[in-house]
Amino acid sequence: MKLIVSYTSPYARKCRILVEELALTDTVEEIEAHPFDDGDVLLAANPLGRVPCLIGADGAPMTESLFITEVLIASADDPWTHDWTTRRLEALATGLIDLAVARRVEMVRDKQIYSDYWIKRREAGIARTLDVMESQADAFSGERSVEGLTAAIALDYLDFRYSESNWRADHPKLTALHERWNERESFQKTKPPADG
Ligand SMILES: N[C@@H](CCC(=O)N[C@@H](CS)C(=O)NCC(=O)O)C(=O)O
Structure with missing residues (x-):
């Protein structure tokens, strides 16, 4: 499979981290494409012109990070739990990313x-x-x-694009959660470029 990403996108970052954490690096090849360049590779795979986009082993392109997450988890030998509770909370955290990106x-x-x-607003x-x-x-708080x-990606994105939110001030538990994820190699390796 091929995963089209940009290095500043929090949605793409989630998929990149999952590839690493789910031990799929031999199965999924990462391809960088900045969406606003409207490059041929991205537009041929995804008419929406957005990243991430996963191209399956059969060549079928898949959009939307929530869907790509499902596909990656289903492809793993040792998958993470992805039940209704997980998805409910995942959707809320994804909404936080959506708001932070929309603000940006x-x-x-x-x-x-x-x-x-x-x-x-x-x-x-x-x-x-x-x-x-x-x-x-x-x-x-689960590890997997x-x-x-x-x-954690939403919080890190606030640091990246909305640092004046000072979100740590009233959120000690989220601060601790962010610190735990921030220690992981997969999280560090996928930090957005400072000049991005
Ligand atoms: N709901 C989509 C959002 C993807 C998205 O908006 N990606 C941004 C980068 S952070 C993008 O490619 N933007 C280009 C555009 O909107 O034209 C997902 O979860 O994958």
């Missing part, structure tokens, strides 16, 4: 079309979601946990 997209718009309303959603995740942090991994 708004922040880099031309000043003439920049919307303070949308930025504030994203920031309010991020704040609320962090509080809910803090209150449920124990449920995210897609929901924990997704939460």
Whole structure:
């Protein structure tokens, strides 16, 4: 299989970490493609023009990190749990990534079309979601946990693109969760480039 990624995408990062953690590095080849370059390889596989995109062994392209996660887990000899509870929490943490990415997209718009309303709305959603995740942090704490991994990537993405959120201040359990994942080699190897 081939996994098309960019090195700044938190969605792609989740899939890259799973490839490593699920011991799929011999099965999945990583290909870098920056989505905004609209390169032939990405667009031939994914008309949405987004990363990540997984191309299966039969050549079938698959989009959406949540779906690719399922495929990667199903391909592993020693899969992680991916039951309804896991997916519910994974979806919430993915929503946090969505809000942080949407805020970032708004922040880099031309000043003439920049919307303070949308930025504030994203920031309010991020704040609320962090509080809910803090209150449920124990449920995210498993070591081989897609929901924990997704939460840790969301938090790391806040450090990368929204460091002024100062999310650690009121979220000690999420801080501890992030620290645990941050110690892993797979997490360190996939840090977004500082100039990305
Ligand atoms: N829901 C998608 C989101 C993927 C996504 O938005 N990726 C971004 C990079 S972080 C992208 O490729 N953006 C290019 C674009 O929107 O044109 C997923 O979970 O895979």
